[in-house]
Amino acid sequence: MRFLHTADWHIGRKLYGYELIREQEDAFAQISRIAVQEKVDAVVVAGDLYDRALPSEDAVKQLNKMIVELNLKLKKPILAISGNHDSAVRLNTGHEWFKETQYFLNTTVEEAMTPIEFPDTQFFLLPYFQLFQARNFFEDESLNDLTTVIEKIICQMKKRFNSEKKHVLVAHFFAAGSTKTESETKIEVGGLNAVPVDILDDFDYVALGHLHDVNALHNPKVKYSGSPVKFSVSEAKTTKGVWIVDTEPFQIEFVPLKPLNDIILLEDNYENLISPRIYTGMKESDFVAITLKDNAVIPNVMNNLREFYPKIISLTRKNQVLEIPKDEADVFELDPMKLLGSFFEDMTGEKMTKLQEKWATDSLEYVNGGEMK
Amino acid sequence: MRFLHTADWHIGRKLYGYELIREQEDAFAQISRIAVQEKVDAVVVAGDLYDRALPSEDAVKQLNKMIVELNLKLKKPILAISGNHDSAVRLNTGHEWFKETQYFLNTTVEEAMTPIEFPDTQFFLLPYFQLFQARNFFEDESLNDLTTVIEKIICQMKKRFNSEKKHVLVAHFFAAGSTKTESETKIEVGGLNAVPVDILDDFDYVALGHLHDVNALHNPKVKYSGSPVKFSVSEAKTTKGVWIVDTEPFQIEFVPLKPLNDIILLEDNYENLISPRIYTGMKESDFVAITLKDNAVIPNVMNNLREFYPKIISLTRKNQVLEIPKDEADVFELDPMKLLGSFFEDMTGEKMTKLQEKWATDSLEYVNGGEMK
Structure with a gap:
């Protein structure tokens, strides 16, 4: 049979x-x-x-x-x-x-x-x-x-x-x-x-x-x-x-089976993604999973991308890797400001400015029981 | 057909x-x-x-x-x-x-x-x-x-x-x-x-x-x-x-249809309810709805009654009628102590003692912003 x-x-x-x-x-x-x-x-x-x-x-x-x-x-x-x-x-x-x-x-x-x-x-x-x-x-x-x-x-x-x-x-x-x-x-x-x-x-x-x-x-x-x-x-x-x-x-x-609406993986820079070269070839009803190759902060990125890709189901960054010391215990021994600095650099690709460092230090003191300056 | x-x-x-x-x-x-x-x-x-x-x-x-x-x-x-x-x-x-x-x-x-x-x-x-x-x-x-x-x-x-x-x-x-x-x-x-x-x-x-x-x-x-x-x-x-x-x-x-377990209405005084004369005639698996004719406060009444009537589904008091002024707005104009006194009397059949009245007055002052004496 x-x-x-x-x-x-x-x-x-x-x-x-x-x-x-x-x-x-x-x-x-x-x-x-x-x-x-x-x-x-x-x-x-x-x-x-x-x-x-x-x-x-x-x-x-x-x-x-x-x-x-x-x-x-x-x-x-x-x-x-x-x-x-x-x-x-x-x-x-x-x-x-x-x-x-x-x-x-x-x-x-x-x-x-x-x-x-x-x-x-x-x-x-x-x-x-x-x-x-x-x-x-x-x-x-x-x-x-x-x-x-x-x-x-x-x-x-x-x-x-x-x-x-x-x-x-x-x-x-x-x-x-x-x-x-x-x-x-x-x-x-x-x-x-x-x-x-x-x-x-x-x-x-x-x-x-x-x-x-x-x-x-x-x-x-x-x-x-x-x-x-x-x-x-x-x-x-x-x-x-x-x-x-x-x-x-x-x-x-x-x-x-042919998917009615497929899941499309897109990995590119923001500038390319919002250029007609890419989005005009897309089917609007498809689901889109985007991996951004940019390192820079892009304000309101999800809403902006949705104008071109209405059904975004995930948005990640390719370089979103925070280097964590192998032994997790080490994290707690690191200086909090060094940890923050390294995180900031991973996220933005840039070092914190002196002013940003000051804000962070003040905030840290405050939550540790000090007074806000 | x-x-x-x-x-x-x-x-x-x-x-x-x-x-x-x-x-x-x-x-x-x-x-x-x-x-x-x-x-x-x-x-x-x-x-x-x-x-x-x-x-x-x-x-x-x-x-x-x-x-x-x-x-x-x-x-x-x-x-x-x-x-x-x-x-x-x-x-x-x-x-x-x-x-x-x-x-x-x-x-x-x-x-x-x-x-x-x-x-x-x-x-x-x-x-x-x-x-x-x-x-x-x-x-x-x-x-x-x-x-x-x-x-x-x-x-x-x-x-x-x-x-x-x-x-x-x-x-x-x-x-x-x-x-x-x-x-x-x-x-x-x-x-x-x-x-x-x-x-x-x-x-x-x-x-x-x-x-x-x-x-x-x-x-x-x-x-x-x-x-x-x-x-x-x-x-x-x-x-x-x-x-x-x-x-x-x-x-x-x-x-x-004959109920497997019926709902039995009992209306009596507490003393009668806990006397064998009544409860021994009951089927333990029946559901019992009790109306107490007593006015007095009976401590732990539900638990006590459950020893004789395991499946009590309701317990009310025959005389549990709080006289509320017809126009609800009046309630808010009544003196709170008079309202409490009347409620207490309805519930217990007795007037508050001087000591009880003092406790109530003190508590009322406290919740109204005064200090507890």
Whole structure:
């Protein structure tokens, strides 16, 4: 059979304050078109359908519309799991009815043990779970390590393997060897220890969600699809897309998605950035992350740049590196005025004037208990 | 046909801080049993399934379980609408699938115009709505009055009337002539102007939700079912239950529900309340609302009473009436010491002693800028 593998839709997510509804709807429309064009037999969504456990009403409306479109209008079976950003309980609402139209949505470890049967393939849908849930399921309080738990789960799944079929695992965790991008929050990746990829060997394909970059893991049959939309500046140069997977004979292909509005990295001097040579070539609706090469202070720089780049999502300075002594304790031993002088120089590229030094010294004396002169 | 009419489940609601999960589950179990025993063809739930727009995960789990039980296990068609406490958008999730098993859930004015057809009866499910939603639906910005809107809606519904069938309206609003109990918040009743009952005459039965007391409205064919559980002290003496409605020949019967834990009103002196004669006859799990007839100050009264009545939900004093001059402005003209003296007397039944008066006068002088003596 042939299926489409996507994940990490994060409906409701914002990009540095900007709504991503239109970008997500456009990416979804592309995914739907690909599903139809590629004549896939099912669509896999490997977790994090929503961006948060309590999605807004708009996000609920948006996701509901997508699922209705894909499953009821286009008649595509859906194989989905809850991710760490979803509330399993909330997402679960109605799942007893969804099966009737082959929308399979698993939110508990228990459900993962029963494969979803297609003529030549068995799907095991393992949602994101917390260790205490695995402990409850196995009735084993000693379970304290994600890898051990996943091994136990796979062991149970294998008892249900039909040797005449192919076996696909859909899951949402941090697999070893992967790197991470900014848009997964650290605590989540930290909360889930890395799972070594080799314990997943019994499956013909593993459709993962959790990391947002398709290149986070390089393994011929264990894949992150990545998110369909860029969610952080660190993803600016990555290509978004979906996997089209054939189980027999095994073959996979990455089909890219074209961003409705892209994230553009600009690194230049202020003077160049406000010259038509650069900004006229830009699409106004794109998100722009600017790195200024200037050292000088530029008053009101953000507002000025916004006139030319309306959707600036970050503004940093290339040379914004404060040399800090290696041993942090040293900082406290440095003379405060020397520290300030060095900071000022790093920021502006110039030394403080005598008058500036006097202001600083007076202020310092004042906060240290002296009188303002 | 025969159907059961209930409403205002308010899953997730608390009673003065006490969870009502067990009470609500028990009431639901009774409703299910009645539905089976009475062999009803459908169950009507006239809004406020949840207590709040953002129900807790526990509440979501609880309601989902009830609906699955009633619709999928007992195979009863459900006719439900969203009430003012529900988030129409959230409750709506999955409704496209629910129809397949005759779980009809309307959350928009538009949906209300299409009747749900049973062999001999048409049901029009009109959810709670806000005026702007009706304005959008009718594309008429001048609509500013609920009664006019309901008349327009009924006018549209009547175009769909099949004269060979009976017609039932399911709705969630404040119908005129009704009284209200404490457990509907005032703003909701106030936000919805009363709808005169006579404009509902075209229906053979109107199954209403919103007011929690079955006796809130006395009309032979326009009925509130009331909530299945008591939600406030003011409902202590009401009987909870459901309506069993036959459409042909028309006949209705109120079937009471037995509270798992009731609200008991106790009005007595402290001495009597802590004597075995009273408390030994009580069920420990009942909720108790106490009115103390004593005038004297009783130190630590709540904690002491809790030893005998563990679930006190209110404690008031019968004689706790502070005589306030009719015109509020007068209060500010009264001498503060006279006001305090009168308050003290109302609270304790005694006059202040000279020493108490001195403490009060000193304190007053101090807060008015004088020195503490």
